[in-house]
Amino acid sequence: MSSVHVELGERSYDVLVAANLIPNLGRHMAARMDARRAAIITDENVGRLYLEPVRRALSDAEIDCVEIIVAPGEASKSFATLERVVRELLAARLERSDIVVALGGGVVGDLAGFAAAITRRGMTLVQVATSLLAQVDSSVGGKTGINTPEGKNLVGAFFQPRLVLADTGVLDTLPPREFRAGYAEVAKYGLIDDADFFAWLEENQPDVFSGKDARGEAIRRSVAAKARVVAADEREAGVRALLNLGHTFGHALEAACNYDASRIIHGEGVAIGMAMAHRFSVQQGFCAPEAAERVERHLAAAGLPTHMNSIPGSGFSTSELMDHIAQDKKVKAGRLTFILSRGIGQAFIAEDIAPHSVEAFLTDELAAKPAPAPQTGE
Numbered sequence: 001m002s003s004v005h006v007e008l009g010e011r012s013y014d015v016l017v018a019a020n021l022i023p024n025l026g027r028h029m030a031a032r033m034d035a036r037r038a039a040i041i042t043d044e045n046v047g048r049l050y051l052e053p054v055r056r057a058l059s060d061a062e063i064d065c066v067e068i069i070v071a072p073g074e075a076s077k078s079f080a081t082l083e084r085v086v087r088e089l090l091a092a093r094l095e096r097s098d099i100v101v102a103l104g105g106g107v108v109g110d111l112a113g114f115a116a117a118i119t120r121r122g123m124t125l126v127q128v129a130t131s132l133l134a135q136v137d138s139s140v141g142g143k144t145g146i147n148t149p150e151g152k153n154l155v156g157a158f159f160q161p162r163l164v165l166a167d168t169g170v171l172d173t174l175p176p177r178e179f180r181a182g183y184a185e186v187a188k189y190g191l192i193d194d195a196d197f198f199a200w201l202e203e204n205q206p207d208v209f210s211g212k213d214a215r216g217e218a219i220r221r222s223v224a225a226k227a228r229v230v231a232a233d234e235r236e237a238g239v240r241a242l243l244n245l246g247h248t249f250g251h252a253l254e255a256a257c258n259y260d261a262s263r264i265i266h267g268e269g270v271a272i273g274m275a276m277a278h279r280f281s282v283q284q285g286f287c288a289p290e291a292a293e294r295v296e297r298h299l300a301a302a303g304l305p306t307h308m309n310s311i312p313g314s315g316f317s318t319s320e321l322m323d324h325i326a327q328d329k330k331v332k333a334g335r336l337t338f339i340l341s342r343g344i345g346q347a348f349i350a351e352d353i354a355p356h357s358v359e360a361f362l363t364d365e366l367a368a369k370p371a372p373a374p375q376t377g378e
């Protein structure tokens with residue numbers, strides 16, 4: 001088992017990464033916190049597969065538990081589902097020191113994490129990440145929240161978990177499309193500041209997908225990268241914004257698609273957004289075209305989309321995308337901030353990007369001939 005430490009002073013915690021960790025969940029919890037009662041929050045898909053083993057693991061450690069099950073998908077990151085979850089935590093008389101176990105992908109992690117942050121002004125949170133995306137990104141770092149019609153993750157809190165478990169064995173049941181989407185966030189770490197990792201991914205991507213040792217290594221390196229950035233800048237006052245590479249465009253596309261999973265899911269938005277951020281960097285004179293082409297080639301080889309025109313039913317307008325971009329949380333004094341790139345592994349924070357240059361770029365991209373549809377296998 002490997003363990004990555006997230007160093008945040010009194011809010012420090014470990015991220016455990018290995019196959020077959022779930023049977024020992026209760027023991028790992030009991031070793032780190034006063035664990036008497038817990039609420040397992042999960043979605044219907046993950047619950048069907050892993051609720052029973054998690055329940056057994058908690059019972060082995062003499063932790064009583066209740067369960068709260070939500071519908072799978074982005075729509076559960078809503079005020080309505082949040083209210084339901086919080087009310088169920090209260091109805092079950094869970095106390096502030098009791099534990100919320102977020103069992104699932106990023107949707108469950110963000111929703112349950114936010115419920116834990118606000119219920120009784122902060123319960124204890126354990127993330128049991130079951131999607132690739134959750135294992136390499138969303139379960140680590142304490143961003144929690146929900147979406148609103150105005151945009152993605154616009155209501156939330158920074159609230160760190162006390163323990164994160166990434167049981168890599170559960171990825172065997174993850175649908176391929178979800179695995180590909182999670183891979184976009186893995187590639188992101190290479191593109192931000194680790195050209196060697198990106199080159200390693202170019203070499204090893206087939207093995208990461210087929211579940212060989214390279215998969216575990218990709219997950220560990222990703223978690224270590226995220227832990228380093230979060231430890232340096234917990235509340236995104238500076239360098240943490242780099243983790244948003246691809247997200248300004250990606251979130252706008254998710255919102256413009258009304259979070260409809262038949263059109264786009266988060267990791268696909270990030271893939272398109274990262275490819276766009278590199279093309280925009282070329283247009284702005286920061287980046288060589290060869291680097292942007294290399295990014296597109298790698299994402300496409302992983303079966304990910306790289307152009308918004310390949311989103312089913314695309315037909316976006318520049319103005320609707322600009323409206324969503326204006327809601328981005330990196331906007332400061334009304335000015336747009338983008339994460340751009342000078343080359344592979346050389347992302348940087350570009351403040352005060354002129355809106356007209358973004359508009360012109362979006363208009364060009366929308367006029368481009370539709371890209372081939374991405375791989376859509378379930």
Ligand SMILES: NC(=O)c1ccc[n+]([C@@H]2O[C@H](COP(=O)([O-])OP(=O)(O)OC[C@H]3O[C@@H](n4cnc5c(N)ncnc54)[C@H](O)[C@@H]3O)[C@@H](O)[C@H]2O)c1
Pocket residue numbers: 043044045046049072073074077104105106107108110130131132133134137138139140141142143144153170171172173174175178181182266267
């Ligand atoms: N908080 C953060 O730092 C952070 C980081 C990245 C993304 N996010 C958020 O995470 C969300 C996306 O997360 P996601 O990609 O995990 O999506 P998700 O939570 O919707 O999970 C993807 C799908 O896979 C299913 N699933 C999950 N694990 C499974 C398993 N082991 N076996 C079978 N099915 C499984 C789920 O039921 C769901 O249908 C977005 O809302 C995004 O905004 C947050």
Ligand SMILES: O=C(O)C(=O)C[C@@H](O)[C@H](O)[C@H](O)COP(=O)(O)O
Pocket residue numbers: 137141143152153185236240241243244247329
């Ligand atoms: O942890 C971070 O910081 C990230 O930006 C990670 C992103 O992958 C993630 O999608 C995050 O939820 C986006 O944050 P937001 O602040 O742009 O909503």
Ligand SMILES: [Zn+2]
Pocket residue numbers: 137185247266270
């Ligand atoms: Zn993301």
